[in-house]
Amino acid sequence: MVGPGTFLDSSKYFIIVIDSLANGVSSSPSNSKLQPRMQFPQITIHDMVVTGHTLLTKELHLDHVFAVAGMSMGGMQTFDWIVSYPTFMDKAVTIVGSPKLANYDRILWQTEIDAIKVDPAWMGGNYKTNPGVLAQARIGALTLSSPAFVESQYPGGQIPPAMLENAGSMDANDHIRQAEAMLALDVSKSTGGKLEDAAARVKAKVLVIIAKQDHTVTPQPALDFLKLLHAETMELDSPCGHIMLLCEMPTIGSAITRFLGQ
Numbered sequence: 001m002v003g004p005g006t007f008l009d010s011s012k013y014f015i016i017v018i019d020s021l022a023n024g025v026s027s028s029p030s031n032s033k034l035q036p037r038m039q040f041p042q043i044t045i046h047d048m049v050v051t052g053h054t055l056l057t058k059e060l061h062l063d064h065v066f067a068v069a070g071m072s073m074g075g076m077q078t079f080d081w082i083v084s085y086p087t088f089m090d091k092a093v094t095i096v097g098s099p100k101l102a103n104y105d106r107i108l109w110q111t112e113i114d115a116i117k118v119d120p121a122w123m124g125g126n127y128k129t130n131p132g133v134l135a136q137a138r139i140g141a142l143t144l145s146s147p148a149f150v151e152s153q154y155p156g157g158q159i160p161p162a163m164l165e166n167a168g169s170m171d172a173n174d175h176i177r178q179a180e181a182m183l184a185l186d187v188s189k190s191t192g193g194k195l196e197d198a199a200a201r202v203k204a205k206v207l208v209i210i211a212k213q214d215h216t217v218t219p220q221p222a223l224d225f226l227k228l229l230h231a232e233t234m235e236l237d238s239p240c241g242h243i244m245l246l247c248e249m250p251t252i253g254s255a256i257t258r259f260l261g262q
Helices: 045-059 073-084 103-117 133-143 147-153 161-169 172-183 195-200 220-229 241-246 249-261
Strands: 065-071 089-095 205-211 232-236
Touching (some): 045 073, 045 172, 065 249, 089 249, 103 133, 133 161, 195 220, 205 241, 205 249, 232 249, 241 249
Parallel strands (some): 089 205
């Protein structure tokens, strides 16, 4: 997504990529010396945005950026950015994100947490080997794309080795804290739960890119919010679902390039 000639063109824009809390690189249960593992406090998507804003303003001494963009959980952060810091950016692009989790999504992320904790290897977060890896891979196989994609790409119902490897690459405690952050997502919390008031705070021009067959982040909350924003919308009916960026890169890239160049 980022580099010379891509749709986040680093030859044209100065691009800052910020690691999210609990991703294993930023401050996380897996690397914290003072608050390791489940001693690490619960966090929210808003916390991720606040720390990003602090990085930009206090460390890099920026008081404004041209655009904020993110995909999936990054898209959730982008929705929070435009409500929490409405004058900080001119434009925003959110890809398969959400301003507030749908009930379907809440069940999904709680299931992911439960799949880790029911593994005997869990041991209250003090595990020696990463628990719940196979269950996480199976959940991902069901939700990251669509039934049609799985039928055509997973012969015999076998999970691709890459998906199993990816599921095992994230520390389970990190995964739990990020899942909890998504469960708490609601950009209208700062406006008393009123999405209309949250939308009224937005000043940036916004492009919302949605996957109609998304089974990881239900599109409806984003669709509801963008009606209040009168934002530009791109809806793609790709069988790749939540991972449609892998399948629809040229189409999505062209839309973002055009939007940023307007």
